[in-house]
Amino acid sequence: MPILAEVEFPGVTALQYEEANHRAGFGPEHPPAGLLSHAAVITNEGLRLVNVWQSAQALEAFMEIMLPAAKESGFPEPSGPPRIAELYNFVVP
Template sequence: MPVIVTVEIPGGTKEQYEQNTEQITSADWWPMPGFLAHAAGPDGTGGWRVVDFWESAEAFQAFVEKATPIFRSSGTPPVMPRIDEAVNVMVGR
């Protein structure tokens, strides 16, 4: 079942996000199986918001296991993602 993953990062910065993204997308394990789409930006309260779409919660968890050292190295604070069932995911250009 596809899922919507929302991550709110209080105090997160654009610089941290860009550093994390560069390291993740250049890793030999990227893209992870099950990854569908990604969006991120400021949350309007001085933090950062990430919204991902994955084929399953298990696929997202496999990503977290690979990416956690990257998040720690950039000083991104630990967060608890919200995972919700997606009824439909459409990706286009």
């Protein structure tokens, strides 16, 4: 079942975001397995991520790789637990 995962990291910059992705080996040409959609927004408060995953298991596998890379890039703890919901509808034009 596809899921939507949303999380915010206070104070994280675009440079830290790029560094974490580089450390983890992910990018537009090399997306993580199971990722269907990704959006990253830099706000006045920090970084907000909104992702759609094929499954909760795909998200868990990604987090095993990304969390160490994010910590090495100076990410703080997220502002709260990730908000996760099963998708009712997902359209890719």
